[in-house]
Each structure stands twice: as C-alpha cells, then as structure tokens.
Amino acid sequence: MRQQLLARQPAYGYELKQGLEQTFGAAYPQPNIGQIYVTLSRLEKSGLIRGTEVTQEGRPDKKVYEITEKGTEELANWFEAPTEGPRVRDEFFMKLILAEGTDLTDQLTLINNQRRHCINMMRGLNRLAATERGNRTSLLLIEGAVLHLQADLDWLERCQEELT
Amino acid sequence: MTGAEPTSPPLLAAGALVRSHLSGSTLIPAVRGISLQIDRGEFVAVTGPSGAGKSTLLHLLGGLLRPDEGELWLDGRRVDRLREAAWARLRRRHYGIVFQSGNLLSDFSVADNIELTAVLAGMPGRTARERRRELLNDLGLAHKATAGPGELSGGERQRVALARALVNRPQLLLADEPTGNLDSRSTRDVLALLARYHRQGTTIVLVTHDARAASTADRVISLFDGRIADDARVEEPPAAWQSATGVRGVIDFGG
Ligand SMILES: Nc1ncnc2c1ncn2[C@@H]1O[C@H](COP(=O)(O)OP(=O)(O)OP(=O)(O)O)[C@@H](O)[C@H]1O
Ligand SMILES: [Mg+2]
Numbered sequence: 001m002r003q004q005l006l007a008r009q010p011a012y013g014y015e016l017k018q019g020l021e022q023t024f025g026a027a028y029p030q031p032n033i034g035q036i037y038v039t040l041s042r043l044e045k046s047g048l049i050r051g052t053e054v055t056q057e058g059r060p061d062k063k064v065y066e067i068t069e070k071g072t073e074e075l076a077n078w079f080e081a082p083t084e085g086p087r088v089r090d091e092f093f094m095k096l097i098l099a100e101g102t103d104l105t106d107q108l109t110l111i112n113n114q115r116r117h118c119i120n121m122m123r124g125l126n127r128l129a130a131t132e133r134g135n136r137t138s139l140l141l142i143e144g145a146v147l148h149l150q151a152d153l154d155w156l157e158r159c160q161e162e163l164t
Numbered sequence: 165m166t167g168a169e170p171t172s173p174p175l176l177a178a179g180a181l182v183r184s185h186l187s188g189s190t191l192i193p194a195v196r197g198i199s200l201q202i203d204r205g206e207f208v209a210v211t212g213p214s215g216a217g218k219s220t221l222l223h224l225l226g227g228l229l230r231p232d233e234g235e236l237w238l239d240g241r242r243v244d245r246l247r248e249a250a251w252a253r254l255r256r257r258h259y260g261i262v263f264q265s266g267n268l269l270s271d272f273s274v275a276d277n278i279e280l281t282a283v284l285a286g287m288p289g290r291t292a293r294e295r296r297r298e299l300l301n302d303l304g305l306a307h308k309a310t311a312g313p314g315e316l317s318g319g320e321r322q323r324v325a326l327a328r329a330l331v332n333r334p335q336l337l338l339a340d341e342p343t344g345n346l347d348s349r350s351t352r353d354v355l356a357l358l359a360r361y362h363r364q365g366t367t368i369v370l371v372t373h374d375a376r377a378a379s380t381a382d383r384v385i386s387l388f389d390g391r392i393a394d395d396a397r398v399e400e401p402p403a404a405w406q407s408a409t410g411v412r413g414v415i416d417f418g419g
Contacts, residue, residue: 112394115386122379124401143348146376153375157213160388 010066082117173240181234196390212387260329
C-alpha cells in the first residue's frame with residue numbers, strides 16, 4: 001500500500017502516513033508510523049522501493065523513498081489483475097483510490113475489469129448451480145455467493161457514479 | 165483467388181445515436197452517442213445505473229423512439245427514418261418487445277393477451293393456443309390463463325408480457341428488466357426460457373440490473389450516463405478452477 005503511494009512521488013515515511021490519512025480519512029483503519037517503517041524496510045529489501053539517506057541539520061538523518069522499476073512493474077500487475085476473494089472490496093478499493101495520480105491505470109479501467117471479473121464469476125456460479133441441482137445445501141451456499149457478487153457489482157456502480 | 169465470403173450485415177447496427185427527452189422546457193440527454201453492432205444469434209445484456217439510458221436505447225433499437233441524431237440499420241437496411249406504419253410492420257414481423265412496465269391489454273385475459281398477438285401476426289388460432297399453453301407452462305403461469313392482467317402480481321404481469329413477446333418466435337427480442345420483480349425461482353424460469361430461445365436462434369437484447377441475468381448473456385454492454393462504458397464478452401471460468409474452489413472465490417467459506 002505504501003508502495004502505491006510512492007508511485008505518485010518519492011516521500012518520507014511520515015509523509016506517507018499523512019498521505020494515507022488524507023486520502024482515506026477516518027473510515028479506513030490507519031496504520032501507525034511504526035508499521036509504516038516496518039513495511040518500508042520490507043519493501044526495500046525486496047527491491048521494490050529504494051531509500052536514500054538525507055542529512056538534516058542537528059537531527060538524525062532521514063530516508064526518502066522512491067519506487068524502483070521492479071516495484072512499478074509489480075504495481076502495474078497488481079492493478080491489472082482482478083481482485084478476488086472475500087476481502088475483495090478492501091483490496092479493490094485500495095486499487096481504485098490509489099490509481100489516481102499514478103499513470104499505471106485509470107479508475108474506469110479498474111472498474112470495467114472488476115465488473116467483467118464479477119460477471120464471469122457469476123457465470124461460473126450459474127454453471128455450478130446447474131450441476132448441483134437437487135442438493136439444497138449446496139444451492140443455498142451458491143445463492144449466498146450470488147448475492148455477494150450482486151452486492152459487489154452494485155457497489156462498483158456506485159464507485160463509478162462517484163469517481164468517474 | 166481468395167474465397168472471401170460475402171459477410172452478411174449485422175442484424176442491428178447503431179451509429180452515433182443521440183436522443184434527449186423533453187421534460188417541461190428542459191432537454192434531458194438520455195443517449196449521448198451510442199454506436200454498436202449486434203449480430204444474428206447474439207445474446208447481449210445491457211446494464212448500468214438507473215437513468216443511464218438503457219430503456220431509451222432499447223426504445224431506439226425498437227423504433228419506438230426516433231433518434232435526434234445518428235443512424236439505425238436493421239439487417240443492412242436503414243430504418244431510423246421510417247414512418248410509424250412501416251415500423252409497426254417491422255416490429256410485428258421481426259421483433260418481440262417487453263417493456264419495463266409490462267405492457268398488457270387490461271380488458272383481455274392472460275391467454276387472450278398472448279394469443280391475440282400471435283393471431284394479429286397471422287398465426288392460425290390453434291397454433292397460437294398451443295404456443296400460449298407451452299409458454300405459460302414454462303413460466304409457471306398455467307393456472308393464470310383465464311385471469312385478467314389486473315389480477316396478477318407485478319412479476320406475473322412481466323412474465324405474461326414476456327410470453328406475449330415470444331409467442332411469434334421473433335428474430336429479435338428486446339426485453340427491458342423482465343426479471344425486475346421476480347423472486348429467485350421465477351427468475352430462473354425466465355432465464356431458462358431466454359436461454360432456450362437463444363439456442364434456437366433468437367437474438368436477444370436484455371436490459372437488466374440483475375447480474376445473474378446479465379451473466380447468462382454472451383456479451384455485456386455497460387451504459388453510463390448515456391454512453392457505453394464497457395462492452396465485453398462473458399467468459400466462463402475454467403471448469404477445473406470451478407470444481408477446485410466452489411464458491412470460495414466469492415465468500416469466505418472453508419478457507
Ligand atoms: N419520457 C421521458 N421524459 C423525460 N425524461 C425522460 C423520459 N424518459 C427518460 N427520461 C430521462 O432520461 C434519462 C434516461 O432514462 P432511461 O429511462 O433511459 O434510463 P434507464 O437506464 O432505463 O433507467 P432505469 O434503470 O431506472 O430504468 C433519465 O435521466 C430519465 O429521467
Ligand atoms: Mg429503464
């Protein structure tokens with residue numbers, strides 16, 4: 001997540017925290033500064049971002065981070081792949097909000113890809129329901145999944161209305 | 165010599181359609197430049213938020229509204245300038261249309277509503293009766309044949325309107341939210357019926373908010389603010405993926 005913000009411009013750890021707070025507001029659980037530094041050093045070790053020491057008068061040095069080529073590539077893949085799994089809204093929302101200000105993708109593309117993905121999944125559930133005809137327990141579970149997908153699609157429509 | 169076959173024109177082609185509605189003295193743009201092609205035998209779903217222009221587009225495609233700008237071609241023939249009488253003939257011969265409001269003649273029984281449509285198009289009464297029986301059966305409404313439209317629920321009325329639109333086995337079915345008021349079981353009946361007509365060659369344009377309905381189509385067009393935001397083929401996830409994951413890709417179960 002920190003990496004996405006870095007795609008916009010190089011930043012200090014503290015600036016990233018502020019950036020996250022400004023972008024997501026109080027509705028999104030905010031990481032503390034410690035978690036931010038832990039994540040940054042993990043990303044640096046994997047070569048996705050690069051930190052440069054900056055000397056400061058009378059204070060300890062601080063590090064400014066920027067995204068690497070490898071990091072940008074990974075980020076582009078993350079944007080491109082549809083989001084899956086039960087926490088889809090969390091992760092997709094991240095993509096949607098953080099896409100702004102990077103030139104890796106745009107919000108309409110993200111929404112369209114995700115919509116396609118949901119509809120294809122729905123198609124799969126239709127087929128699953130056809131093979132499970134007669135098993136009421138299984139059908140109930142599938143119906144639950146169908147309703148989840150419908151909710152995701154309705155929410156995507158809301159995102160489109162608000163953001164694009 | 166190349167054996168290039170003469171390609172037949174698309175069943176329906178729209179070029180830069182524009183249409184506004186007059187509300188009081190203000191013009192409300194509903195369709196703001198839509199181009200699309202629908203081939204014979206395609207099953208296309210049209211989705212999008214309320215007010216996106218779905219019904220307006222469907223009315224344009226059926227000649228029930230004229231475009232302010234743009235062109236419409238049916239089977240290679242330009243039709244956007246046709247007079248109402250010519251359109252009425254085209255519709256009777258080629259189209260089945262289900263309106264969002266479920267259009268039925270209130271003074272006739274359910275059975276007559278359906279049979280009359282067939283007889284007016286030149287079908288012998290006996291065939292019309294057989295088809296009507298079959299359609300009402302498929303839609304779970306056999307017991308309502310003698311009822312009047314006023315004695316039906318919203319969802320029943322919609323299904324009768326669908327039966328009426330299908331009784332002539334039209335080339336092209338335009339259906340506006342035919343599952344809008346339906347419970348899950350009736351939705352399944354309607355979708356199964358659409359799938360069957362589609363397999364038999366009917367071209368279908370289905371306006372729907374319901375993702376399950378949309379996902380039965382081959383292609384989904386997403387409208388937004390009077391324009392096409394996306395136009396995509398529906399692809400089935402691979403069967404192997406399906407049997408390995410069940411519903412896990414969607415809900416947190418057994419993870
Ligand atoms: N007869 C009319 N007179 C005035 N405005 C209209 C008329 N019909 C539609 N509109 C307006 O045109 C726009 C598109 O309407 P349309 O009915 O095509 O939307 P829709 O996508 O079918 O919506 P819904 O999902 O609610 O059925 C809306 O802003 C609507 O208010
Ligand atoms: Mg409508």
